[in-house]
Amino acid sequence: MASCVTGLTCIHCDSSFPAAALVKAEGVWMTCPKCGPADGILDIHYDLDRVRAAWKSHPLAQRPLNHWRYAELLPLEPSAIRHDWSVGWTPVIDAGRLACELGIRQVLLKDEGRNPTASFKDRASSVGVAHALQVGARTIACASTGNAASSLAGHAALAGLPAYIFVPATAPEPKLAQLLVFGASVFAVQSSYDAAYDLCSQTCQGFGWYNRNCAINPVLVEGKKTAGLEVAEQCASFGGVPDWVAVSVGDGCTIAGIWKGLKQMHELGVIDRLPRLLAAQAKHVQPVAYALEHAELPKDGTGTTIADSIDVQVPRNWRKAVQAIREAEGVVVTASDEAILDAIRLAGKHGVFAEPAAAASLAAVVSAIDSKIIGPNDRVLVMITGSGLKDTKNAIRAGGRPITIEPSVAAVQHVLSDSRKGAKTQS
Numbered sequence: 001m002a003s004c005v006t007g008l009t010c011i012h013c014d015s016s017f018p019a020a021a022l023v024k025a026e027g028v029w030m031t032c033p034k035c036g037p038a039d040g041i042l043d044i045h046y047d048l049d050r051v052r053a054a055w056k057s058h059p060l061a062q063r064p065l066n067h068w069r070y071a072e073l074l075p076l077e078p079s080a081i082r083h084d085w086s087v088g089w090t091p092v093i094d095a096g097r098l099a100c101e102l103g104i105r106q107v108l109l110k111d112e113g114r115n116p117t118a119s120f121k122d123r124a125s126s127v128g129v130a131h132a133l134q135v136g137a138r139t140i141a142c143a144s145t146g147n148a149a150s151s152l153a154g155h156a157a158l159a160g161l162p163a164y165i166f167v168p169a170t171a172p173e174p175k176l177a178q179l180l181v182f183g184a185s186v187f188a189v190q191s192s193y194d195a196a197y198d199l200c201s202q203t204c205q206g207f208g209w210y211n212r213n214c215a216i217n218p219v220l221v222e223g224k225k226t227a228g229l230e231v232a233e234q235c236a237s238f239g240g241v242p243d244w245v246a247v248s249v250g251d252g253c254t255i256a257g258i259w260k261g262l263k264q265m266h267e268l269g270v271i272d273r274l275p276r277l278l279a280a281q282a283k284h285v286q287p288v289a290y291a292l293e294h295a296e297l298p299k300d301g302t303g304t305t306i307a308d309s310i311d312v313q314v315p316r317n318w319r320k321a322v323q324a325i326r327e328a329e330g331v332v333v334t335a336s337d338e339a340i341l342d343a344i345r346l347a348g349k350h351g352v353f354a355e356p357a358a359a360a361s362l363a364a365v366v367s368a369i370d371s372k373i374i375g376p377n378d379r380v381l382v383m384i385t386g387s388g389l390k391d392t393k394n395a396i397r398a399g400g401r402p403i404t405i406e407p408s409v410a411a412v413q414h415v416l417s418d419s420r421k422g423a424k425t426q427s
Contacts, residue, residue, distance in 0.1 A: 003019075003072070003074075003075065003076060003077055003078070004046045004047045004048075004050045004051050004054070004072045004073070005019040005022060005044055005045070005046055005047075005075050006019055006045045006046060006047050007019050007044075007045050008021065008022075008042045008043065008044050008045065008218065009042065009043050009045060010031075010032035010034070010035055010040050010041070010042055010043075011041050011042070011043055011319055011320060011323065012032065012035045012039045012040055012041065012319065013032060013034055013035050013040070015032055015034055015035075017032075017042070022044070022075050022131075022219070030042070030211065030216055030217060030218075031216055037201070037216055038316075039319070041215070041216075041218070041316075041317060041319060041320060042218040043218060043221075043260075043320070044075050044218050044219070044221075044222055046072070046073060046264070048264070048267055048268060050072065051072045051073060051268060052268060054072045055072070055268070060233065065088075065089040066084075066086055066087055066088045066089055067087050067088030067089070067123055067126070067127075067223070067226040067230070068082055068084075068087075068088075069088075069089075070226055070229050073222070073225075073226075073229065073261075073264060074127060074222055074223070074226075075127075075131065075218075075219050075222050076127070076130055076131060076134060077134055079134075080130050080131070080133065080134040081130060081133050081134070081159070082126075082130050083126070083129075083130075083155065083158045083159060085116050085122075085126065085154075085155070085158055086115075086116060087115055087116060087122045087123060087126050088115070088122075088123060088226055088227075088230060089230060090110060090111055090112050090113075090114045090115060090230075091110070091111050091114060092108050092109070092110045092111075092231075092234050092235075092237075092238060092381070093108065093109045093110075093111060093350070093351060093352060094106070094107075094108055094238055095107045095108065095109050095350045095351075095352075097350060098346070098349075098350045102365070102366065102369055103369065103376055104369060104374060104375070104376055104377075104378050104379075104380065105376065105377050105378060105379050106238070106239065106242070106378075106379035106380065107365070107379075107380055107382065108235075108238055108242060108379070108380065108381040108382065109347065109350065109351075109352050109362075109381075109382050109384055110227070110231065110234075110381060110382065110383050110384060111352050111384050112227070112358070112383065112384055112385045112386065113352070113353060113354070113355075113358070113384060113386055113387030113388070113389075115151075116151075116154060117147075117150045117151045117153075117154045117178060118150075118178075118386060118387035118389060118390060119147040119150070119151060119355075119385060119386035119387065119390065120147070120224070120227065120254065120383070120385040120386060121144075121147040121148045121150075121151035121152075121386075122151045122154070122155070123223040123224050123226050123227060124148070124151070124212075124214055124220040124221070124223035124224050124253075124257075125148065125151035125152045125154070125155045125156075125212065125220075125223070126151075126155050126223060127219060127220065127222060127223030128140070128152070128155075128210075128212045128217065128219060128220045128223065129152070129155040129156055129158075129159050129161060129212075131219045132159075132161060132210040132212075133159060133161065135210070137161070137209070137210035138161075138162070139161070139162045139163075139164065139207070139208075139209045139210065140152065140156055140161050140162070140163050140164075140209060140210040140212050141163065141164040141165065141166070141200055141203065141204050141209045141210070141211060141212060142163075142165060142166070142200060142211070142212035142213050143165075143166040143167070143193065143196040143197040143199070143200035143201075143213055144165065144166070144167055144171075144193075144196075145167065145168060145171055145175075145193050145250070145308045145309050145311060145312075146167065146171045146172055146175030146176070146308060146309065146390065147175065147309055147385075147386050147390065148212070148213075148214070149165040149167055149171070149175065149179045149184070149186070150175050150178040150179040150182070150390075152165065152179075152184070152212050153165060153178070153179035153180075153182035153183070153184035154178075154179075154182045156182070156184065157182040157183050157184075162185070163182075163183075163184040163185070164184065164185045164187070164203070164209065165179055165184045165185065165186045165187065166187045166189055166196040166197070166199055166200040166203075167186065167187070167188055167189065167193075167196055168188075168189055168191065168192055168193045168195070168196050169188045169189060169190050169191075170308070171188070171308065172308060172390060172391045172392075172393065172394075173393075174389060174390055174391065174392055175390050175391075176188075187199075192313070193311060193312055194312070194313060194314045197213065197215075197314075197316065200213065201213065201216065213316070214251060214253035214257075214317065215251050215252070215253060215315075215316025215317040216316065220253065221253050221256060221257045221260070221317075221320070222257070223257070224253055224254055224256075224257030224258065224261075225257040225258065225260040225261035225264070226261060227257070227258050227261060227383065228257065228258040228259060228260060228261020228262040228263075228264075228265070229261040229262075229264065229265055230261075231245065231258070231261070231262065231381060232261070232262055232265035232266075232270050232271045233265070233270065235271070235381070239379065240271075240272075241271050241272070241273050241274070241275055242275050242379040242380055242381040243275055243276065243374075243378040243379050243380065244275055244276050244277070244278050244365075244368075244374060244378060244379070244380040244381070245258065245262070245275045245276075245277055245278070245380075245381045245383065246277075246278040246280060246361040246362070246364055246365050246380060246381070246382045246383060247277065247278070247279060247280065247361055247383045247385075248280045248281075248307070248309070248310050248357050248358065248360045248361045248364075248383070248385060249279045249280060249281050249288050249310060249315070249321055249332070250309055250310035250311070250312040250315065250357070251312055251315045251316050251317050251318075252288060252315045252316070252317035252318045252319075252320055252321030252322075253317045253320070253321075254383075254385065255277060255279055255321050255324055255325070256317060256320035256321050256323070256324045258383070259277060259324035259327065259328055260324070262274055262275065263327075274328065275328070275381070276328050276329050276330050276331075277324060277325055277328035277330030277331075278330060278331060278333060278361070278364055278365065278368055278373075278374075278380070279321070279325050279330055279331070279332040279333070279364075280310075280332075280333060280334075280335060280360045280361045280363065280364035281310060281332055281333075281334050281335075281360075281364075282303075282305035282307050282310055282311065282334060282335060282336075282337070282340070282360060283303075283305070283334045283335060283336040283337070283339075284303025284304060284305055285301065285303050285304065285305050285310065285311055285312065285313060286332070286334050287301055287312070287313055287314065287315055287318065288315055288318055288321050288322065288325075288332060289332040289334060291315075291318045291321075291322050292322050292325055292326070292332055295322075297314065297315070297318060300313075301313035301314075305337055305340075305356075306337045306340060306341075306356045306391075306394050307337075307340055307355075307356035307357040307359075307360050308356070308357065308391070309355070309356075309357030309358075309385070309386065310357045310360060331368070331373055333364040333365075333367050333368050333371075333373070334364070334367075335360050335363035335364050335367060336363075337356075339363040339366070339367065340356050340359050340360050340363050341356075341359075341394070341397060341398040342363065342366075342398075343359035343360070343362040343363035343366065344356065344359040344388065344394070344395065344398035344399070345398050345399065346359075346362060346366075347359055347362055347384065348388075348398075348399065352384050353387055353388035353389065353395070354384045354386070354387070354388055355385075355386040355387060355388050355389075355390040355391045355394075355395075356391055356394050357385060357386060358383075358384045358385040358386045358387075358388075359384075361382050361383055361384070361385070362382050362384070365380055365382055403415055
């Protein structure tokens with residue numbers, strides 16, 4: 001195998017499998033045959049000495065500013081087709097006023113809404129589509145609450161690969177519109193995300209479709225880890241490695257991927273230390289918090305949240321998430337829907353338009369500061385994983401309605417006068 005991949009390991013039983021499985025798309029590369037799809041999640045390993053040698057001969061500083069710059073740390077052959085859609089190298093905003101407002105040393109906001117389909121999931125989908133083409137897949141599918149769906153639809157359209165998407169019927173309309181315009185075939189499942197996931201997996205197995213679901217496909221997590229690789233590079237411009245990286249958690253793949261990227265950059269000597277992880281979950285949907293304490297998922301869960309991207313009662317990659325949080329000496333902090341709406345407004349006042357699941361990470365930071373988990377001298381990077389345009393209904397709930405007036409200066413003056421009176425009354 002010409003890439004730097006050395007093999008795969010089951011995170012449950014530690015069984016090892018050859019790297020060649022990633023090329024053939026046969027046998028065990030999806031999940032461990034001993035443990036099955038529920039527990040046998042695989043992790044991909046690399047020859048970091050070869051990566052160092054490649055980066056020495058072709059330094060990162062000389063590479064394009066997108067996620068393909070990390071080619072040696074992706075499970076793709078050099079000949080794999082990589083469509084040059086500008087994924088990655090999303091901006092990091094030093095929100096100094098927000099840090100002062102929250103009473104800590106530094107708050108950095110990494111705005112993943114700047115990706116092509118406006119979410120973090122473009123990192124995974126682009127790598128998944130490239131791998132699907134590499135192994136000769138003719139059709140690709142996924143289950144999603146919305147963002148993975150729209151990103152897959154966009155990248156599959158770019159590649160000319162038919163895409164089938166399974167979403168819960170409650171998926172926000174803007175996300176549905178995006179993936180439909182990209183030409184995907186969309187199944188709105190009259191049930192939860194968990195039911196949509198199960199149906200997608202059964203269909204992929206029955207029809208032989210390429211399964212893009214991160215929880216079962218280790219290739220996709222490698223795409224997600226590029227955010228961690230990127231943070232390690234970008235933090236040099238903001239005072240070095242932050243003390244905390246805050247990430248919203250649904251299926252568990254995102255936080256596991258980001259942690260893997262950070263760890264690899266530490267092993268490669270790009271950063272001299274590792275941050276802690278702050279894992280954000282919704283108040284009524286917190287199975288990973290339970291699993292961190294009990295080493296298993298709760299028997300049942302019936303709660304829900306406006307943060308659809310983390311409205312996941314049965315996280316399929318919870319083992320990797322728990323492992324990452326433990327290794328990072330991290331904590332799980334939950335946020336109510338009201339706190340998430342507050343965080344949408346808070347991020348907006350500092351120049352970032354966040355969807356609810358993205359704002360949950362900021363809401364968790366606020367809560368962690370209030371509970372003294374994050375101290376006044378700490379520096380925090382918050383992953384804003386998707387644009388508020390993904391869920392305009394809740395964006396309007398957070399931001400409020402426009403002021404309706406008659407077309408006259410006098411009407412404007414009247415509103416301004418009323419607002420000044422209100423401000424004086426409150427003070």
